[in-house]
Amino acid sequence: MPETPETRPARPTRSDYVAWRTATTRWSDDDVYGHLNNARYFDLVDTAVNAHLAEATGVDIRGLDAIGVVAEVSCRYFAEMGYPADVEMGLVVDRLGSSSVVYRVGLFQGAGGPDQPANAEGRFVHVYVTNGAGSRSVTPVPDVIRVAVAPLVRG
Numbered sequence: 001m002p003e004t005p006e007t008r009p010a011r012p013t014r015s016d017y018v019a020w021r022t023a024t025t026r027w028s029d030d031d032v033y034g035h036l037n038n039a040r041y042f043d044l045v046d047t048a049v050n051a052h053l054a055e056a057t058g059v060d061i062r063g064l065d066a067i068g069v070v071a072e073v074s075c076r077y078f079a080e081m082g083y084p085a086d087v088e089m090g091l092v093v094d095r096l097g098s099s100s101v102v103y104r105v106g107l108f109q110g111a112g113g114p115d116q117p118a119n120a121e122g123r124f125v126h127v128y129v130t131n132g133a134g135s136r137s138v139t140p141v142p143d144v145i146r147v148a149v150a151p152l153v154r155g
Contacts, residue, residue, distance in 0.1 A: 011078055012121050015114040017090025017106050018152045019052055025083040035080040042073060045105045045122030048089040056148035066139045068126030071100065079119045085109045090118075093152040099138050100127045101149055 023044055031037040053061050053068075061067065081087060090106035102125050106118040128145070129136035141149075 009076075012104070012106050012118045013114065014090060014106070014108065014112060014116045014118075016104075016118075016154075017092045018154060019091040021048060021051060021089050021091075023047065023087045023089060025081075025085060025087060027083050030083045035082040038075070038077075041075045041077070041107065041120055041122060044087055044089055044107055045073065045075065045124050046070075048091050048105045049103050049124050049126070052091055052152075053145060053148055057144045059144060061145070063131075064142050064144070065131055066128045066142045066145075067131045068101065068128050068145070069136070070124065071127040072125040073122065075120055075122045077120045078117065081107065081109045081119045091152060092154050093149050094154070096141070096146065096149055096153050099140055100125060101141060101145070103152075 025036065029036050029040045050061065086109070088108045090108065092104050092106075093101060094104055095102040102123070105122040105124060107120040107122070108116060109119055110116075128139050128141050130139050
């Protein structure tokens, strides 16, 4: 079913997110049009999720028996961003399943209160698979990850 103005999700605001981190933009992040290159948005979303997991668990997440692989990533763009302003990244979990986690990451530039609208929002889905040589089969979300993301679940 095609998205219509009536079915399109509302533009998120700062109050929609639970955890925060900041990224510094670089001169090379801007494209020839003078705004943040679209590929950089995906870097920011990936960094927000994995940096949170590494910090919240206190372990090298790459060495766990099960690792999160990206099954889906997307981005909705609302307003331009670019160098030299920092990007604030808000993180929330929409779904914590048995073998997957669905994140949303709001990207913001400029000062604003809880009603400030996002410049962009990424959706990021991790599916957990066995780590190691051979086939990677789907497996439950490790307890250490579940504990780290449970406080991010909204709703």
